Amino acid sequence: MSFKKIGLKEPILRALQQEGYKEPTPIQKKAISSIMKNKDVMAAAQTGTGKTACFALPILEILSNQLDKTNIHELNALIVTPTRELAVQVHDSIKSYGKYLSLKSVAIYGGVSDVNQKQAINKGIDIMVATPGRLLDLYHQKAINFSNVKILVLDEADQMLDMGFLNDIKKIDKYLPKDRQNLMFTATFSDPFRSLVKQFSKNPIEISVSRDNETGKNIEHFCHPVDASNKAKLLIHLIQQEKWNQALVFTRTKHGANRLTKKLINARITAVAIHSDKTQNYRTNALNKFKKNHIQILVATDVAARGIDIKNMNQVVNFDLPSVAKDYIHRIGRTGRAGKSGKAISFVCNDQQKLLREIQQLLNQKLPMYPIEGF
Numbered sequence: 001m002s003f004k005k006i007g008l009k010e011p012i013l014r015a016l017q018q019e020g021y022k023e024p025t026p027i028q029k030k031a032i033s034s035i036m037k038n039k040d041v042m043a044a045a046q047t048g049t050g051k052t053a054c055f056a057l058p059i060l061e062i063l064s065n066q067l068d069k070t071n072i073h074e075l076n077a078l079i080v081t082p083t084r085e086l087a088v089q090v091h092d093s094i095k096s097y098g099k100y101l102s103l104k105s106v107a108i109y110g111g112v113s114d115v116n117q118k119q120a121i122n123k124g125i126d127i128m129v130a131t132p133g134r135l136l137d138l139y140h141q142k143a144i145n146f147s148n149v150k151i152l153v154l155d156e157a158d159q160m161l162d163m164g165f166l167n168d169i170k171k172i173d174k175y176l177p178k179d180r181q182n183l184m185f186t187a188t189f190s191d192p193f194r195s196l197v198k199q200f201s202k203n204p205i206e207i208s209v210s211r212d213n214e215t216g217k218n219i220e221h222f223c224h225p226v227d228a229s230n231k232a233k234l235l236i237h238l239i240q241q242e243k244w245n246q247a248l249v250f251t252r253t254k255h256g257a258n259r260l261t262k263k264l265i266n267a268r269i270t271a272v273a274i275h276s277d278k279t280q281n282y283r284t285n286a287l288n289k290f291k292k293n294h295i296q297i298l299v300a301t302d303v304a305a306r307g308i309d310i311k312n313m314n315q316v317v318n319f320d321l322p323s324v325a326k327d328y329i330h331r332i333g334r335t336g337r338a339g340k341s342g343k344a345i346s347f348v349c350n351d352q353q354k355l356l357r358e359i360q361q362l363l364n365q366k367l368p369m370y371p372i373e374g375f
Contacts, residue, residue, distance in 0.1 A: 011100035025050040027209045032058050040204035042184045052093045055153050060098045073124030079153040082160040084109040091129040110134040111280030132168035151181045158186040158193045218341045221367045226375050228349050232263045234375045249299045252320035257299045271297040318346040325358040
């Protein structure tokens with residue numbers, strides 16, 4: 001089934017063609033047609049399967065048809081994301097897919113001044129992408145009117161629950177019209193997620209294109225045993241020996257990210273760290289430079305593990321193993337996207353065997369161990 005057969009209009013098809021989209025992915029085929037039939041949807045798919053387009057494309061189709069009739073810009077679709085980076089990325093996708101439509105959209109998130117965000121809202125918008133905190137802040141300032149919202153999207157809903165946003169989500173639900181379409185997207189159908197769905201939606205269509213523990217079949221796993229004191233040296237060795245063009249490197253702490261970045265720069269490797277202590281503008285600029293290949297290594301805490309779409313990312317490095325096994329899946333989902341191959345490289349210290357076992361148990365596979373001479 002092509003995007004045309006799903007029922008998308010010509011301006012959207014033209015934009016998709018320019019973005020290099022040929023055929024819808026399995027989850028897109030299932031989700032888009034259901035959403036366009038005004039059904040509530042709960043969907044789970046591993047990262048890199050095109051989840052954003054699943055809701056962005058039908059929203060653009062539905063709202064553009066409505067705008068053709070009314071010619072009034074009202075907030076009709078609200079998309080809530082857990083992180084600022086994901087809000088920016090989802091908004092960029094909406095602008096790309098909808099560039100030949102007259103719809104107006106805005107991204108609302110904290111860490112920056114709200115002046116420009118308020119100005120955009122005042123001019124009239126159809127679609128808002130927002131993080132929970134800033135969204136509620138502007139609503140309480142009476143800067144946002146929810147009365148016309150017809151579609152609510154919770155993107156990466158399981159991460160929102162992990163980050164403690166449940167009460168914020170409940171408040172947003174209370175402020176929105178009850179008669180609306182609810183679309184919930186997640187990496188895993190966890191019990192807390194299913195509990196949330198029950199509060200929000202009646203009889204949603206359930207779509208899943210992967211098991212909860214599935215990682216991309218085109219990702220190759222490598223584990224390197226190493227002493228903690230030698231991890232930075234090993235990373236520098238791999239970057240230089242393997243001639244990596246780029247890599248995304250995950251550390252467990254903010255201080256660890258800063259420390260590692262300094263060591264890489266001292267080794268004449270261009271690197272930048274992003275984490276929650278960095279300003280939003282800094283994080284946005286760092287990501288943009290990395291995406292444009294101006295920076296070789298992006299060092300990140302788990303703030304960047306979800307939703308960040310970096311094209312042609314050949315390897316992801318777990319400099320520190322994640323303390324929660326399922327975060328391994330979210331981290332390595334940055335590589336091996338859209339059918340391309342990728343490498344997941346993990347540094348394993350002696351005291352991390354329990355973490356490694358938990359990851360292997362979740363994946364239902366043993367990860368190969370490759371000792372490197374001298375480390």
